[in-house]
Amino acid sequence: MQKILVARPIFPEVVERLKAHFEVDWNDGPALAPDELVRRLADKDGALTAGDMIDAAVLAAAPRLRVVANMAVGYNNFDIAAFNAANVLATNTPDVLNESTADFGWALMMAAARRITESERWLRDGQWQGWRHDGFLGVDIHGSTLGIIGMGRIGQALARRARGFDMRVIYHNRSRVAPDVEAELAAQYRPKADLLREADHVVLVLPYTPENRHTIGAAELALMKRTATLTNIARGGIVDDAALAVALRERRIAAAGLDVFEGEPGVHPGLLSVPNVVLTPHIASASETTRRAMANLAADNLIAGLGVGPHATQPPNPINPQVLGKARS
Ligand code: GLV
Numbered sequence: 001m002q003k004i005l006v007a008r009p010i011f012p013e014v015v016e017r018l019k020a021h022f023e024v025d026w027n028d029g030p031a032l033a034p035d036e037l038v039r040r041l042a043d044k045d046g047a048l049t050a051g052d053m054i055d056a057a058v059l060a061a062a063p064r065l066r067v068v069a070n071m072a073v074g075y076n077n078f079d080i081a082a083f084n085a086a087n088v089l090a091t092n093t094p095d096v097l098n099e100s101t102a103d104f105g106w107a108l109m110m111a112a113a114r115r116i117t118e119s120e121r122w123l124r125d126g127q128w129q130g131w132r133h134d135g136f137l138g139v140d141i142h143g144s145t146l147g148i149i150g151m152g153r154i155g156q157a158l159a160r161r162a163r164g165f166d167m168r169v170i171y172h173n174r175s176r177v178a179p180d181v182e183a184e185l186a187a188q189y190r191p192k193a194d195l196l197r198e199a200d201h202v203v204l205v206l207p208y209t210p211e212n213r214h215t216i217g218a219a220e221l222a223l224m225k226r227t228a229t230l231t232n233i234a235r236g237g238i239v240d241d242a243a244l245a246v247a248l249r250e251r252r253i254a255a256a257g258l259d260v261f262e263g264e265p266g267v268h269p270g271l272l273s274v275p276n277v278v279l280t281p282h283i284a285s286a287s288e289t290t291r292r293a294m295a296n297l298a299a300d301n302l303i304a305g306l307g308v309g310p311h312a313t314q315p316p317n318p319i320n321p322q323v324l325g326k327a328r329s
Contacts, residue, residue, distance in 0.1 A: 002045040002306055003064075007032055007052045010071065014295040021308045022046070034058075041065060046306045048298050049077070054090075056082035066328055067305035067315070071298040073097055073154075073285075074235055076208040080320055087326040090319040091301035095153060096293040097285035101205075102157035104284040105233040108257030109201050111278045112229045114138040115255065118275050139200065139227050139254055141165050147199025149192065149215065150206025150234060151177050158203055159185040170195050173206075196223040201231070208235035218243040224253050231257040233284045236264050245270025248277055259284045 004022040006015055008031065018024050025040060032040065037052055041062040047054075050071040059065060059082055067089045070078065075092045083090045111117055119136040122128065142165045148155045151173040159169045169187040172195045176182070182189065192215075196202065202224065206212055216230065217240035224230070230253060232239050241262045247253050248271070255276040261267050264282060271277055285291065297316065304315040318324060 002308070003043055004046040004048065004302060004306075005040050005044045006048045007037065007040075008048075008050045008071070010048070010050075010295045010298075011292055014292075014299050017296070017299050018048070018302065021303050022306070038062070046302050048302055051077050053077050054083075055079040056085070059083070059086045059088055063328070067091065067302055069298040069301040069305065069315075071294050074207055075319060076235060078319070084320055084323060085329070087323045087329050089305050089315065089321075089323050091298070091305060091315050091317045092319055093294040093297040093301075094317055096297055097290050098153045098157045100287045100290035101154050101233060101284045102161060103287075104259065104280075105154070105158055105203055105205065105231055105257075106161050108233065108259060108278055108280065108284075109203055109229060109231045110141055112231060112255040112257035112276075113141055113201060115276070117278045121275075139229065141167070141201065143167065144200035145170060145198055147171070147190070147195040147202040148187070149173075149195065149202065149204050151187065152205065152207075154233075155203075155205040156181065156185060158205065159187050170198060192220070193223055196220055197225075199228060200225065201229045203231045204234045204238055206234050206238065208237055213237050214240040214243075216240065216244070218246070221247040221252060226252060226254065228253050229255045229257065233259045236261040241268040241271060244277075245274060248274045251276075 001023045004024055006024060006026040009028045015024060015026055038058055038061045041047060044062060045064050046067040048069050054068055056079060065088055069091045071093055073092050073094045078090050080090060115136045115138045145168045146162045148158055148171040151171040162169050169185060170190045171187050172190055172192045176189045215238050221243060244256060245268055248256055257278040259280045260282055301315040301317055
């Protein structure tokens with residue numbers, strides 16, 4: 001029987017599914033330290049990860065490893081060039097999380113704009129003395145301009161939600177989306193700087209790559225309206241969190257909603273001390289249904305990628321399909 005590592009706690013029934021095909025080493029505790037990950041992968045044929053860093057050194061120390069299935073759509077924790085060089089298949093879990101993640105991005109944007117968590121903290125603190133005409137004035141969502149940076153599947157799901165709120169949608173992306181998609185979403189392309197100047201609410205949904213590091217820093221924040229909000233449901237590092245904390249403190253933008261952070265699970269202390277930011281612990285895809293679907297899809301990828309189970313040849317979500325069928329090197 002082939003051996004796999006399940007590197008993180010996941011739903012027990014998914015581990016049971018995997019046990020029907022593999023000898024499973026399951027880390028049902030905190031994320032493994034890098035040296036422990038290397039040690040546990042040394043004799044494994046496959047692994048199911050969730051954000052664990054897999055680079056050339058890890059692959060070199062795991063000579064049998066042929067498939068690593070990430071339980072996430074983002075895979076910036078994988079060095080794909082190293083996977084290609086070693087002929088190791090990498091897979092992710094796209095699509096099943098699009099709608100839940102878009103729902104959450106919407107909620108975060110609304111919570112930031114309408115000051116929901118800030119006012120709740122104040123109420124719980126016992127500070128509410130009665131209704132006031134100017135209590136926690138926020139900025140409107142309906143009728144405003146939504147600026148989406150990253151018009152992939154989740155960005156498009158956000159654009160569809162904008163229709164129900166009578167919003168104008170502008171977007172920025174590495175490349176323009178097909179004209180029929182632009183037309184269907186009523187979304188207009190803008191260069192990044194123009195989008196930042198025009199949008200009332202900016203939402204980030206682009207993948208993390210080294211080029212996307214600090215896509216939003218001090219210079220970009222300075223372009224935004226003072227009444228604008230910024231929501232990040234993409235990855236930590238896409239925003240310069242230190243610069244954002246300053247912009248929020250100085251009210252250079254109205255508010256922010258952040259689900260991801262540079263150096264997670266650490267959060268920049270400047271963000272923890274400003275009131276006008278909603279902070280959540282990387283849970284945008286975390287509905288019960290969606291997280292189960294992601295775990296099962298990661299398992300499907302591992303089962304198929306290692307050549308067992310009903311879809312023995314073609315895993316559903318190969319990131320680097322060019323290595324399929326090649327011997328491990
Ligand atoms: C979560 O962050 C994911 O990439 O799926």
